[in-house]
Amino acid sequence: xxxxxxxxxxxxxxxxxxxxxxxxxxxxxxxxxxxxxxxxxxxxxxxxxxxxxxxxxxxxxxxxxxxxxxxxxxxxxxxxxxxxxxxxxxxxxxxxxxxxxxxxxxxxxxxxxxxxxxxxxxxxxxxxxxxxxxxxxxxxxxxxxxxxxxxxxxxxxxxx
Numbered sequence: 001x002x003x004x005x006x007x008x009x010x011x012x013x014x015x016x017x018x019x020x021x022x023x024x025x026x027x028x029x030x031x032x033x034x035x036x037x038x039x040x041x042x043x044x045x046x047x048x049x050x051x052x053x054x055x056x057x058x059x060x061x062x063x064x065x066x067x068x069x070x071x072x073x074x075x076x077x078x079x080x081x082x083x084x085x086x087x088x089x090x091x092x093x094x095x096x097x098x099x100x101x102x103x104x105x106x107x108x109x110x111x112x113x114x115x116x117x118x119x120x121x122x123x124x125x126x127x128x129x130x131x132x133x134x135x136x137x138x139x140x141x142x143x144x145x146x147x148x149x150x151x152x153x154x155x156x157x158x159x160x
Contacts, residue, residue, distance in 0.1 A: 004079050004080055005045075005048075005049060005052075005054055006054060006066065006071055007071055007073055007074075007079070008030075008036070008045075008079050009049060009055060009064055009066075009068065009071075010064070010068040010071035010073055011077055012026060012029055012030070013063075013064055013068050014068060014073060015029075016029075019063055019064075020058075020061040020062070020063045021061065021062060021063075022060050022062075023046065023057065023060055023061070023062055024060075026042075026046060026062055027039060027042040027043050027046055028042075030042035030045065030046075036078070036079055040157075046062070050062070053065045054066060099134060099151070099154055099155065100122075100133055100134060100137060102151070103134065103137040103138070103141065103148060103151055104118050104119060104122070104137065106141075106146065106148065107137070107140065107141050107144065107146050107148075110144075110146045111144045111146060113144070118137075118140065121140050122136045122137045122140050123136075125139055125140055134151075134155045135155070138151070138155070
């Protein structure tokens with residue numbers, strides 16, 4: 001996270017006039033008040049900022065991990081879209097890969113079809129029907145009578 005992340009954090013704290021903000025207030029400000037992030041992406045941003053020491057978490061409150069007074073927030077500041085694409089898509093990609101791996105593993109274990117063959121079929125279905133990979137995996141599982149209802153909520157969360 002670079003200067004854009006620091007500017008976002010400084011903006012939120014300067015806007016609030018507080019030195020500490022609850023985690024939920026911070027992510028609601030990012031997502032609902034300012035409409036800069038979705039709620040899930042706001043949580044990802046905050047967690048990455050904590051990991052990178054830009055934010056410090058103490059129980060349910062967070063505070064800046066740096067001196068926000070040294071950050072000049074330009075008038076009309078709006079974070080660049082690149083920040084969202086680079087930082088958030090990395091996290092989403094990891095979640096999606098993990099989810100597809102779990103689905104493919106379950107199909108393989110219940111059908112004895114090799115995982116590589118399952119992935120090939122999923123890609124074919126995805127291409128033919130112009131749908132996302134996870135939905136193609138559900139269709140493939142349904143064709144082979146594999147119950148995949150356990151993944152519905154996770155797939156729905158990955159959409160939204």
